Amino acid sequence: MSTYLGLDLGTSSLKALLIDEDQAVIGSVSVPLTVERPHFGWSEQNPQSWIVACEAAMQELHAKHGQEFAEIAGVGLSGHMHGATVLGADGTPLRPCILWNDTRSHEEAKGLDDAEARAITGNIVFPGFTAPKLAWMRKHEPRLFDLARCVLLPKDYLRLWLTGEAVSEMSDAAGTSWLDTGRRDWSERMLERTGLTREHMPSLVEGTEASGELRPILAEKFGLKPGVIVAGGGGDNAASACGVGVAAPGTGFLSLGTSGVLFTATAGYDPVPETALHTFCHAIPGLWHQMGVTLSAAGCMDWLSKLLKEEPAALTGALGETIAEPGRPIFLPYLSGERTPHNDADIRGVLTGIESDTSREAMTRAVLEGVAYSMRDCLDAAGEKPKPQRLIAVGAGSRSAYWLQLMATVLETEIALPAAGDFGAAFGAARLGITAATGADPKSVIKEPPVARTFEPVADKIDAFRAAHQRYKALYPAIKQAMAG
Structure with missing residues (x-):
């Protein structure tokens, strides 16, 4: 029986998940990673x-599940997006990778973010994206920039280490500000604006396609058969979507x-960048996805x-x-600024309408309601497009039945809570490994997990x-004005 490995490169850890061909989890390993912050931002x-982390994870899985590990036929990759890994002529990094949450290139992002960029990429050029990071290098590290021969995303x-091939895939590439997201190909114009060419970019495949084979030296080292396929994989959110079965238009998840x-x-490409809604390619061919982000939820x-x-x-x-x-107190959950729909890094949260007898229960409800309204803003940012009829709930906040019932009512859609299990990005990556290694129809592999419970909107509320x-939406401009004054 063949097995499949999902590798999810997170910011704080690398996770390796081994599943069998029936998608039952055999074992998983997580290896911690550290982040360096040499300067503010x-x-x-x-x-x-x-x-090093990937080797350690694979060695541990091999030690614990030797027989099943030896039967690996496909590997899928997931990873944190937007990072700039800049390689020189010998294929080694010229500097540490600049991560997604690095804000040093905010001025360069402003310079790149215009009507042309939004028309090509379908998105605002955020400081966390990859292109402004290279624009920053061009200005502040010109010697290293001139030595750059290839720019890779983290996963x-x-x-490259696994296969020897410089390859990316559509979902991750869409977060660089270099991809023509509608055409699913690099934009020579956006590359030109940061002093790069197509020659600096990896080749592109779909997330379900093979991107290469495991190098023989690694197959021998880990006791694997020759010809192990490495799938294109996906950026972390697209891989997470594959983990919970979001593989058809109109389906979605709430994290x-x-x-x-x-x-x-979504089946088509229909961006609305002015609302700070991300429009990226899905890891599944022929699909795109739209993603609203609120920076503080369970936080x-x-x-x-x-x-x-x-x-x-x-x-x-x-x-x-x-x-x-709905309670009298209203909470704006902007503890770290807000992404969708305001794209406002400076706005901060507020709790209004409190009284002398406001209880901790009332404050708790206000916080839960405020986050629900922020997620409604994300839903409404898509405009008049059809809304999803069902969302899969994941993340720490999904443990609260009250919050899920509230979310279902505010979003006016059914919310499904998966049964206990590991259906995250590593699982989605492993599923992409199955499709690449077997050629199976992605929809036959990427299915919704078993559901423990569903929550319907409470009609009379x-x-x-x-x-x-x-009332919540009216607070933002008032608070914005008060902060400016």
């Missing part, structure tokens, strides 16, 4: 640390992690937990499962939450 990693540097993500798959409950000195689960558990009417959302 900088965030870097040594690319060699990714290889694609790991691929309530430290930040919040509303991800929906808001962590903030309240510290303030009230009570665990988030205890705060939400005290509410029960039956949602109340929809109007009340619509009205409360409008």
Whole structure:
């Protein structure tokens, strides 16, 4: 029986997940990584640390599951997006990788972000994207910039070590500001604007396609058969979508992690960059996805937990499962600025409408409602397009039944909670490994996991939450003006 390996290169750890051909998890390993912050706003990693972590993870899986590990037929890759791994002529990095959460290139991003860039890429040019990082290097590290021969995204540097091939895939490449996202190909014009050419770029494949084979020296080292296929894979959010079965237009997932993500798959390319909604290629051929991001979701409950000195689960558990009417207090969850729909790094959160008898339960409801309204903003950022009829809930916040019932009502859509299991980016990467190695139809492999519970909108409370959302939206311009004054 063949097995498949998913490798997810996260910012804080590399995860390796081994599954069988029935997609049952055999084992997983996580190896920690560190981030270096040499200056304010900088965030870097040594690319060699990714290889060291990958070797350690594979060795541990091999030690624990030798027989199953030896049957690996395909490998899929996932990774944090937007990082700039700049290689010289000998294929080694010229400097540490500049990560997605590095903000040093904010001025370069402003210079690149115009009507032309948005028309080509379908997105605002954010400081975290890859192209402005190279524009920063061109200005501040000209000697290194002139030595650059290839620019790879983080997971694609790991691929280079695995296969010897410089290859990327559509979902990750769409977050560089160099991809013509509608055409699914590099834009020579956007490359030209940062002093690069197509020769500096890796070749492109779809996430479900083979990008190469595991190098013989590595196959021998890890006791694997020759010809192990390495799939194109996906950026972390696209791979996560594959993990929870978002493989058809109109499907999506709601992630309530430290930040919040509303991800929906679309059949066509129809960007709306002015709302700070990301429009990227999916890891599945013929699909795109739109993604709204709120920078503080479950992170808001962590903030309240510290303030009230009570665990988030205890705060939400005290509410029960039956949602109340919208409360008088309104919370703007902009603890770290906001992405969708405001693209405002300077705005900050606020809690309004508190009274002398405002209880911790009322404050908890206000925080949960504020994040729900921010996710509604992400949903509405797509405009008049059809809304998803069902969302899969993932992340730490999905443990709260009250919050999921509230989300279903505010978003006016069914929310499904998967049964216990590992359906994250590493699992999605392994599924992409299956499709590349077997040639199977992606939709036959990338299916929704078993569902433990579904939450329907509470019909008699929809109007009340619509009205409360409008009050919430009116606060942003008022707070913006107050901060400016």
